[in-house]
Amino acid sequence: MDARSRSGPFCSTSQMCHPASFLRQPPRVLIVDASPPWWPETRTTLCEALDNFLTLASSLDGPCRLPLLSLYALSRQHECLLPFVQVKGNLARLRCCVDELRSLPEEGSIDASRGEFIKQAVLDSLQQFKQYTRHATTPNQANMNVAVEVTLVTSQPGHEVVRLLEAGLKDVDLVSLRHLLVVQVSTAGREDCWGHDTLSPEAADNAEDMMLGTEIDLLQVENSVVAMETMLKAWLHDQGGDKEQLHLLLPPMLNSGNTAGYGPRATPVCVKCDMQERLISPALLPITPYLGMKTESPKDFLVPAKPLANQSPPPHRLRVIKALCADGVCESVLYGLPLIIRPTTCWQLDWEEMENNQHQFHALCHTLRVRDWFLLLRSEPAIGGFTGGVCSHYLLQPSASLSFLLKPVVNRELLLPCQLPNSNQDPLADTLNRMQGCVDQLEVDTLFNPLSVRSNLYQHLRTRGLLSRPSYPYKTQQTARRDQPCPAAPQPRQQQPGRRSLGGNSRVRAAVAPLPSAQPPSKLSRPALTMSGGSQTTPKPFGSNKDNELLMLL
Secondary structure, eight states: OOGGGOOSTTSOHHHHHOGGGGTTOOOEEEEEEOOTTTHHHHHHHHHHHHHHHHHHHHHOOSSOSOOEEEEEEESSSEEEEEEEEEOTTOHHHHHHHHHHHHTSOSOOOOOTTHHHHHHHHHHHHHHHHHHHHHTOSSHHHHHTOOSEEEEEEESSOHHHHHHHHHHHHTTSOOTTEEEEEEEEEEOTTOOOTTOOSSOOHHHHHHTTTTOOSSEEEEEEEESSHHHHHHHHHGGGSOOOOSSOOEEEEEOOOOOTTSOOOOSTTOOOEEEEEOOOOSBOOGGGSTTGGGTTOOOSSTTTSOOOOOOOTTOOOOOOEEEEEEEEEGGGOOGGGBOSOOEEEOOOOOTTSOHHHHHHHHHHHHHHHHHHHHHTEEEEEEEEOOTTSOSSSOOOEEEEEEOTTSOEEEEEBOOTTTBOOOOOOOOOSOOOHHHHHHHHHHHTTSOOOSSOOGGGOOOOHHHHHHHHHHHSOOOOHHHHHHHHHHHSOOOOOOOOOOOOTTSOOOTTHHHHHHTSOOOOOOOOOSSOOOOOOOOSTTOOOOOOOOSSHHHHHHHHHO
């Protein structure tokens, strides 16, 4: 759906992604360790993942999720391949940087001062950020982006790199460093050239003393494009965290008398939460019509081929590519509004063909319900249509009412990383009793009826419609006529003494087309209107057909 075709506050891009939550997105520095012997194994996957991520990030509409990016490479020496640049709308410059990274040499020797190279790259990035903010022309860049986050991607043992960074940066002012992340790319069957990935007893004893004020995290990822894309897409999440984003209000606790505490002073139990996006909304991309973001009607989830004149568009084509177990589908990967699929009743089909289609539809729905399966669908181009567009995917859910439910499902390009904590411990007894007491006061329905839920939409639309200025097309037309210059009129005749002046009504009468000219009779009598049942006045009949014709003209 094109962004220009959406109207109203409920469909705007700002309401979808809440731009107020993205005001403190930090600038990013990516340091790539391109040293041998593992750079030839990780170069292809890392460059492809980085190219895919930057293509997506630079094309997103809405609030700025990744304001600034800088890239360093550690090969024979540390060098800055990309100074701080804005990401949105700067795809050509970003891809040139990826090409430079891809062209770094694969062969070389391991330098003993590798830890010094890493430290110097971090310090240079911080110095570059200070210079950028000092000369920033936009006030938001200077005020909001007060600290930078640095990500180091390496194939060396992660704990050893963290130890080198802590030892090298412990005496450095890191006030402009918000977070430092070491990403270790795991390669199968390798032998760490820096020794085993364990700390010596002396290093373990001094680890607490070397901890920096800035947090340093270690993350291990696989040497695959998907894993590295997922690591980079974490930058697109809201990085604010300075205030909670959601208050979940529960009924207050029962008092000692076992009566509900819904009095005027009853305070609900508030659970404070944060919100996180599960996927990138297709509405933020310039090719949304092909991604099935909107499914309110059959016209929305796929753009058909251009039909010929006086010819209806061809039917949409969805190819079944896989069967899925219903228990293995997470609701968070489904988005958009559902569309009900029923067997067709098109009158152009033969009765026998329609009956056979009805039986096939019924059999397919019954089979999927018995096996508890969903179907994964992929959009196919219409016959004669463009075959190089972006395809969308859907999930087809069977129903007991001889129908299917069609919903778009997220794909790899739009999926954001989501790390949910898994707690095996039981909650505290006091907290558990308190929450159970709040939930026990809720009314439980065995079947949800959406007709019982109101949104106050009618009253809102009435208020909005009555407050808006109404449009009067006839009044506008009369105003336009009044503003037009009038042609030169002939000299008016002298007014009859017994005729009153029309005043302001003369303008209205001038706008009415004159009646056809006819010779009036010598004596013309018009019938009097009967205003009430008690009126004693009766109309006089016309004496000739000519009088009737004149009455019709009047």
